[in-house]
Amino acid sequence: ESRGEPVNELESSREEYPPTSSSSSESDPYDSDSNLQVLSSSIGGSSLTRRDISNLLLSAQRSVLMGNTNDRHNHAEMSSSDSDDESGPIFNSSLEESSPTLMRLGGYSTRRRPPVKNYIPDTSRLAHNEIRLLTSSQPEFSPHKSLSEALHKRSIGVQRQKRLSSYLIPSHLTRLQKFRSKVFCGVFGRDGDIFVSACQDRMIRIYDTYGGNKFNLVQNFQAIDVGWSVLDVALSPDGNHVIYSSWNNFIYQVRILDEAHCPSYKPRGVIRDKSGYTGPSPQGQEIHQTALCLDPHENQGHFCIFSLRFSQDSKEILGGANDGRIYVYNREAESQGLSISAHNYSDVNTVCFMDETTQILASGSDDGLVKVWDRRELKEDNPTPVGQLAGHREGIAYLDPRGDGRYIISNSKDQSIKLWDIRKFTPKNDIYKFTKEVRNQNWDYRWESVPTAINMQKDKGHAEGDTSVMTYKGHAVLQTLIRAHFSPMHSTGQRYIYTGCATGRIVIYDLLTGHIIQDLDGHTACVRDVSWHPYYPCIVSSSWDGSVARWDYNASEDDTEDEDFKREDDKDCPRLRNPPKRRCRM
Numbered sequence: 001e002s003r004g005e006p007v008n009e010l011e012s013s014r015e016e017y018p019p020t021s022s023s024s025s026e027s028d029p030y031d032s033d034s035n036l037q038v039l040s041s042s043i044g045g046s047s048l049t050r051r052d053i054s055n056l057l058l059s060a061q062r063s064v065l066m067g068n069t070n071d072r073h074n075h076a077e078m079s080s081s082d083s084d085d086e087s088g089p090i091f092n093s094s095l096e097e098s099s100p101t102l103m104r105l106g107g108y109s110t111r112r113r114p115p116v117k118n119y120i121p122d123t124s125r126l127a128h129n130e131i132r133l134l135t136s137s138q139p140e141f142s143p144h145k146s147l148s149e150a151l152h153k154r155s156i157g158v159q160r161q162k163r164l165s166s167y168l169i170p171s172h173l174t175r176l177q178k179f180r181s182k183v184f185c186g187v188f189g190r191d192g193d194i195f196v197s198a199c200q201d202r203m204i205r206i207y208d209t210y211g212g213n214k215f216n217l218v219q220n221f222q223a224i225d226v227g228w229s230v231l232d233v234a235l236s237p238d239g240n241h242v243i244y245s246s247w248n249n250f251i252y253q254v255r256i257l258d259e260a261h262c263p264s265y266k267p268r269g270v271i272r273d274k275s276g277y278t279g280p281s282p283q284g285q286e287i288h289q290t291a292l293c294l295d296p297h298e299n300q301g302h303f304c305i306f307s308l309r310f311s312q313d314s315k316e317i318l319g320g321a322n323d324g325r326i327y328v329y330n331r332e333a334e335s336q337g338l339s340i341s342a343h344n345y346s347d348v349n350t351v352c353f354m355d356e357t358t359q360i361l362a363s364g365s366d367d368g369l370v371k372v373w374d375r376r377e378l379k380e381d382n383p384t385p386v387g388q389l390a391g392h393r394e395g396i397a398y399l400d401p402r403g404d405g406r407y408i409i410s411n412s413k414d415q416s417i418k419l420w421d422i423r424k425f426t427p428k429n430d431i432y433k434f435t436k437e438v439r440n441q442n443w444d445y446r447w448e449s450v451p452t453a454i455n456m457q458k459d460k461g462h463a464e465g466d467t468s469v470m471t472y473k474g475h476a477v478l479q480t481l482i483r484a485h486f487s488p489m490h491s492t493g494q495r496y497i498y499t500g501c502a503t504g505r506i507v508i509y510d511l512l513t514g515h516i517i518q519d520l521d522g523h524t525a526c527v528r529d530v531s532w533h534p535y536y537p538c539i540v541s542s543s544w545d546g547s548v549a550r551w552d553y554n555a556s557e558d559d560t561e562d563e564d565f566k567r568e569d570d571k572d573c574p575r576l577r578n579p580p581k582r583r584c585r586m
Contacts, residue, residue: 115415115503119473121514122462126470129421131407135495135511168491168537169508172554173522176215177205179546184229184480185529186542190239192533194257195540197548198223198230198244206242206256212536215550219256221287227304234308234317243292243317245305250291251319251329294319294327295336306349306481307398312356320348326363326373338375340383343367349481350398354422355405362408362422364396368438369431370410372422387425390434391418391466393454394441397481402494407469409497411484413445413477414454417497418468419511430465445478472509474516478502479526480544486511488534498539500527506541506551520551 126132181200188195188209195207195215206219223230227247234243240258245251296303305319305327316337317329324345328338342348343365354360354372361373370389377386394413401408408420426434443451462468475482484499487508496517497509504523507516525545532539537553 115476115501116473119514121471121473123470123512123514125462125468126419126512129469131419131421131469132512135493168553169496169518170532170537170539170551170553171518171520172552173520174550174552175547176540176550177548181546182229182525182544183528183542183546183548184231185233186540186548187233187235187529187531188533188540189235192535194218194235194239195531196233196235196242197542198233199546200229202226202230204230204233204242204244204254209533212533212538213552219285221254221285221289224252224289225250225291231304231306232308234310236310236314237312238314241314243308243310245308245319247302247304249296249303250293251305251308251317253290253292253331254287292317292329292334293336294321294329294339296321296323296325306347307351309352311353311358313358316358318351318353318361320351320363320365322347324348324365326351326361338378338380340373340378340380342371342373342383342385343369347395349396352399352401352408354401354408355403357405360405362399362401364399364410366395366438367435368392368395368412368414369435370396370399370408370420372425387422388428388431389420389422389467390426390431391463391468391471392416392434393437394445395438397477398483400483400485402486403489409484409486411477411482411499415450415473415475415477417472417475417484417499417509419470419472419497420467421469424467426465426467433465446480450476450478470511470514472497472514474509474519475499475505475507476502480528482526483529485530485532488532490535491533491537498530498532500530500541500543502526504543504545506530506539522549522551523547 177197179199179201183197183199185198186195192212193208193210195209197205197207199205202223203220204223205217208214208216208218223244223246225246225248230244230246232245235241236243240255241253242256243251243253294305302322304322306322307320309318310316311318315331317331319327319329320342321327324341324343324347326338326340326342326348327336329335330337342363344367346365346367348363348365350364352362354362359375361375362370363373364370368390371385372387372389373383374386378384389410392410392412392414396410396412398411399408400411406421406423408422409417410420411417441451462471479502482500482502484497486494487496487498488494495511497511499507499509501507504521504525504527506518506520506527508518508520509515510517520539520541523541523543523545525543527541527543529542530539531542539551541549541551543549
């Protein structure tokens, strides 16, 4: 987008030069002594301090960002989301010619200003909203509480019955896969039995995760007609098909885990013959891929679907594109079912179905608005949303519905997540105020740090016209369209909101208090996608450091033995205060 996915040629150049030793592969490329020596030798053998290197990298960054500004703005006007157009001189080519070592080191430091800290959420609206009643039955997480203690309190009658699995917050890190390219997408499917991952190396990999503790590769294939990277993948609710999108005029559909292409995968109760099968190959399997044409009428040579969603019945595919339109593809009719101009040529970064009926749609764009559409009242020649939600000061990166047709969260480039109740839309006279503020933003979140005016903004209460129920701050949305989700209904009652972060963290918020209850730090680059297992206390993160990691609940860290309990509540139990006399008759 004009402020969307970067064409990080600098990062790509780093991937083309593998580290000279195993130790340097895990060290900071800007702090290592080896890089100091390489840079010194490249400019004539003079000795340089670390500050000298920092100044050189900073100068390179300024040259990159300030050089050829007009062409960069021209490219920005063409697209304002996951941009990969190599023709746009986003980076100064003279820099690469004059100092290839700087390009190999990354061209500039990726360290950025940290997210807002000590943000005090305004819970005044949430206290009177229905969502408090829907989630307050879940126990509030505390790092000082354990599952064993909760079970003990329930047994003596001190604590009423609640969903105790809400205590099981993942925190223990296990690295599952490591690649030489950035990992863009990762999502659970088939009730958590499989996991689909998409990487910048154009490979889509499917893993067997049955039971919550396995992560075995069972199928892989190479995406076709990919521009820069696979930007989004979606798994059909029936678990039989995967679709993916990139910079081209088509989305592609692949049937997965069938016996012809994946004889090693064994669904429950089914045994297959694996004779002669050696497993997925690193190059990917030969598999049929069906191109689904959305028939874009404009930008034929520069078209991309940034967001894909399946309907609950798997019959339709919803997509948001860089031409400002929303597309619905009918899989049964094998044709485009709907195409509307939704955001006035501003990139539609994210779309979703609000509930299982597929009649209510939502879209988020770089204009900073979340628009809600009712297909029963929609006219393609004059599309009008049933309502709009305004309050963000920058573009929308991702939307995730709660699934009840009422609540939705939006992750934004203004470094915040907002919770919305779609029964209360923003008045029309307030919408212009927020869209004007978004248009006046003059920074690019793909390369630049967050402006102080946004990063240090600590509103006391909601801004005038902002109809959101709650705002959550403490993570960074930079470099790419980072995803945020409600936690699963079955295991947590959707008590939490979790998101990736440009600083390499996974941040988990308490939906009711707005506080960060868990901050998982284990990646060295942006975490673009996160997925919580629908039934187990397990989160899988997909990062631009090329790794896929799993975060599990570690009972040894939180639980204690029964004899170590502090039974301060035992006095409230009359049975323990006056234990009954045991009588035995022979």
